[in-house]
Amino acid sequence: MAQRQPRTPAVGDDPREPTTDVSPPDGKVRFRHLDEAVIEADRCVQCGACVAACPSDSIGIADSDRRPTLVKMCTGCSRCWDTCPRAGLRYERLPTLEGADPEDVTEGIGHVEDAYAASAAEDVPDAQHGGVVTALLAALLEAPGSIDAAVVADEAADGTGLATPKLATTPAEVRAGAGTLFTQPLQLAELGDLIADADLPADPDLALVGTPCVIEGVTALDRSPYRESRFDEPRPLDHVDLTVALTCTQALDDEGLEHVLAREYDLDPADVTGLDLVGQGIRIDLANGGEERAPLSDFEGAILEGCLECADATGQTADITVGTVGSRQGESTLLVRTDRGRTAFDRAEPTLDARPLADLTPVEQLAEWNADRAREAMAREYDPEGDLWIPYAEHREAYDGTDRAPVAFNPARVHQYEEWC
Numbered sequence: 103m104a105q106r107q108p109r110t111p112a113v114g115d116d117p118r119e120p121t122t123d124v125s126p127p128d129g130k131v132r133f134r135h136l137d138e139a140v141i142e143a144d145r146c147v148q149c150g151a152c153v154a155a156c157p158s159d160s161i162g163i164a165d166s167d168r169r170p171t172l173v174k175m176c177t178g179c180s181r182c183w184d185t186c187p188r189a190g191l192r193y194e195r196l197p198t199l200e201g202a203d204p205e206d207v208t209e210g211i212g213h214v215e216d217a218y219a220a221s222a223a224e225d226v227p228d229a230q231h232g233g234v235v236t237a238l239l240a241a242l243l244e245a246p247g248s249i250d251a252a253v254v255a256d257e258a259a260d261g262t263g264l265a266t267p268k269l270a271t272t273p274a275e276v277r278a279g280a281g282t283l284f285t286q287p288l289q290l291a292e293l294g295d296l297i298a299d300a301d302l303p304a305d306p307d308l309a310l311v312g313t314p315c316v317i318e319g320v321t322a323l324d325r326s327p328y329r330e331s332r333f334d335e336p337r338p339l340d341h342v343d344l345t346v347a348l349t350c351t352q353a354l355d356d357e358g359l360e361h362v363l364a365r366e367y368d369l370d371p372a373d374v375t376g377l378d379l380v381g382q383g384i385r386i387d388l389a390n391g392g393e394e395r396a397p398l399s400d401f402e403g404a405i406l407e408g409c410l411e412c413a414d415a416t417g418q419t420a421d422i423t424v425g426t427v428g429s430r431q432g433e434s435t436l437l438v439r440t441d442r443g444r445t446a447f448d449r450a451e452p453t454l455d456a457r458p459l460a461d462l463t464p465v466e467q468l469a470e471w472n473a474d475r476a477r478e479a480m481a482r483e484y485d486p487e488g489d490l491w492i493p494y495a496e497h498r499e500a501y502d503g504t505d506r507a508p509v510a511f512n513p514a515r516v517h518q519y520e521e522w523c
Contacts (some may be wrong), residue, residue: 131494133161133170135508136189139168139497142509145188145408149312150291151319152182154339155326163291166294166341167425168264170291184491185322188408193318194486197418199325211462211469216438216447219429220456224341226277234434235346235424239309240273241450242344248449249343250306253296254279255287269296269308270351284362284371285313286353286406290319293338307343309446313350314417320345321419325490344446347417349425349435349465351472352401352409359404404490407506413476413484415469428464435465481506 123134133152140146152170153161162173170182183190197212221232239252256268256279267289270276289312291294297306310320323339363369367386375387384401386394417423421443428435436456438447477484482492482500501507 116334131180131183131190132178133176133182135494136183136186137170137172138508139494139501140186140188140408140509141171143501143506145411145506146170146287146510147188147315147321147406147408147412148286149187149315150288151185151187151191151316151322152288153291154293154337155181155185155323157181157337163288168286168288176474180494181326183494184326184335185319187315187318187322188411189497190494191318191322192485192488192490192492193315194413194484195488196318196321196325196488199490205341210466211416211437213439214437214462215440215444217459217462218434218436218438218447218454218456219459220435220436220454223453223455232433234436235278235348236276237453238346238422238424238446238450239270239276239311241308241453242272242446243271243273243276245449248307248446249309250302251300251308252276253274253289253293253308253310253312253342255289255311263397267292267296269300271300271302284353284359284374284391286316290316290339297338297341306341308341309344309346310342311346311348313353314347314414314420315350315412317347317417317420318414322490344422344442345417345420347420347423349416349423349427349468350409351415351468352405352412359401362401362404366396367394369394396510410479411476411506413473415472416465425465427468428459428462435459435462462496479506 133156136152146169148168150163150170154161157177157179158177160172160174160176161170163169164171180190185191187193220234222234222237222410226233226236233253239249239254242248251269251271254268254270254276255265258264258266265285265287268275268279269280289310293310297308304515312320320342320429323337345380360371363371363374369386369388373389375389384396386396388394416425416437418439421438421440423437423439424434426434435445438444454467473484481504482497498508
């Protein structure tokens, strides 16, 4: 089975050597603590929420491994810690804040107002699974008073095949980006630059498409007690007016995916148009119209380790969820969760072929399987009724001594933190 290459070894012989300073020495939770507990420990899911949360723009994305890194002085405000779904954010608490039954959230798919099996009414070239997301966003961009732009994923122009964020302001730009990509586009990390570079109104309304962890980051920042702080200027995420979650059980590491496809199936990522969870395996949709079937174990080396701790396969905090499980091939399952989601669906419905979907058992089964896996993988307690934010010391107490323990820094990086922190 293919395995990812390890990151730069930490201090000592054991690359997972834990750090010893359990409590931040000055009482502040800094990016260094997040870095040790999540990024160096290989638990980062590349959602970009920590970058979006930082009020001083001290966090950026390293080109070498697409992980968050410190780019200037950290002020120790703790917002990156509080917003990370693998650190200080008890993400499973977010859906229950709206009054949903905790048992429903734990075992099922969260609150759903209406469910549909849908596809685009008109053919969308290169789109997957009926082109529902593309048709939805295109319709909203055409509808007066709806959205000014949509944050979507596109293939990077450098030939790497990696996903990169794109701000689409016209239906044509949305359709041009149709298709499936297998890595995180880091849209939360790039949102500010995307808005600054676009010709948009002063206070634009955006739709944002992302995996459940990305949507959790948006929701957490909306809930943050810092949001109303007199020290805070308006942040890019304040412009997100609609969230669309893509059903997801794991994001993939680009090098790991390339290695798995080449070694196990003699394929290049360019040969693949889709990867879908089917039963207990993966269906690989090929550009030539064919398909391969693979056991889940073949892809373990390509999965981001932090994804194994995610119990939210269906994007419970989104306005709309779109996925493939529960519908026929060529269709998508669309879940309307909120009033904002209902308004968006009603505006886009004329461009969709949508039929009510009464039986959500396959979606519920997927969500339950994914939640069981997450509860087994995470070291902390899974508690939908617990406090929304997890203190640093509590996290350390749960994870120290486990195979997901915080990892000490390479000595060269320690000097950087001593200068900036």
